[in-house]
Amino acid sequence: MIVRWGILGAANFARQHMGPAIHAAKGADLVALATGSADKAEGFRAFCPGLRVHPTYDALLTDREIDAVYVPLPNHMHVDWTLKALDAGKHVLCEKPMTMQAAEFHTLMARRDQTGLLAAEAFMIVHHPQWQWVKEQVAGGGIGNLVHVSGRFSYDNRDPGNIRNRSDTGGGALRDIGVYVFGSTRFVTGEEPVEVASRIRWESGVDTFSEITASFPGFTYSAYVSTRLHPAQEMVFHGEAGLIRLATPFNANVFGMAQAELHRPGLEVMVKRWPGENHYVRQVEAFGHSIRTGEAYPCPLEFSYGTQEMIDRAFDEAVTL
Known part of the structure; x- marks a missing residue:
């Protein structure tokens, strides 16, 4: 199984590191990006020419050809968009810090368990x-x-x-x-x-x-x-x-x-x-391995909570x- 990835937002870090890592990782395919900026999208298409671009984050989450979402948005947006992605049936790898307060992890853990999907902080x-x-x-x-x-x-x-x-x-x-x-x-x-x-x-x-x-x-x-x-x-x-x-x-x-x-x-x-x-590539591969096999992810939400x-x-x- 190839894990098909989408990225919520054209952050510089995603363009420089995580986008190329998803594109290079074994068992992963970077297929979509959500951004309203054509110029920012071109920075991603430079290494992934076939990338599909959605104009909004919500549009990407409705894309049925995406299995997992990477969230590089500003810190205060992490919890909301992780929950939205889980509710849309997507696995989620979210940049750190995943929450602003430790207590917010309880909501994320509960939604992860409820959906049966993998959600984790990108602690590479x-x-x-x-x-x-x-x-x-x-x-x-x-x-x-x-x-x-x-x-x-x-x-x-x-x-x-x-x-x-x-x-x-x-x-x-x-x-x-x-x-x-x-x-x-x-x-x-x-x-x-x-x-x-x-x-x-x-x-x-x-x-x-x-x-x-x-x-x-x-x-x-x-x-x-x-x-x-x-x-x-x-x-x-x-x-x-x-x-x-x-x-x-x-x-x-x-x-x-x-x-x-x-x-x-x-x-x-x-x-x-x-x-x-490359720890970013290894992170993507480990995430995909856990999705495919059901084996425990090396950096679960419980660890990030601590x-x-x-x-x-x-x-x-x-x-x-």
Whole structure:
């Protein structure tokens, strides 16, 4: 079975990354796009010439030749259009953050279960082999007992009109990139935070810098995210008998090559690289595999709920800088 995909909206990210990934993925066929802009549609037809274009989102959802929908709309629109797509009989892969509040996941889970369709947040990094390797190393005692996890993720975006800088569209650093420093830690360890504290700098109602500390049952945690700093990303898992450092944990092939350093006693360092691995393509293929076989999807709504809950707690416990 080939999963036939439609995209709700001609977002730049969809044109640059997820559209090409759907087009390239095995077992997937990108057949339709919803946009009222002929110019934006041409950007997609450049790599998918036969693409069918619908003038509205509702028109795409009524297309009987679409099995699954990818939703790259602004954050505050994710829940409504995911529910509409499920009601239209489409499987849904929605960009992160899928909700503005963790409680909204209960509505999504209920509708998923009611329709029997697959709905998930597009948290692509769990499909990348570097993260699967880190999870195996930590679980298998490759660095001994895990003691501390640290992370950072930043970029510089000062455009006031950009949706990431607007409070009415669910912008801000925590929602845009906090999901990565939070979700990757939860994915690797399988643990949930016991305590969360944060310090946040705000601009026009949007968080532009957040410093987070947390206690998990087995380790401590610290991280920061920002939309006003020089681009940087890193995750470190520090154990009693070793350390794992990821140099490009989140934007493999964009920020740099996916690479992990395993530091062991005696100053031994093993470097592992994954050149060319595309986590977006792997995500689409995993989604299609779950549709075809009924096997559990690697990143279900229940997992994404936990990350959003941690984001909510960071907001709730924030001290303003």
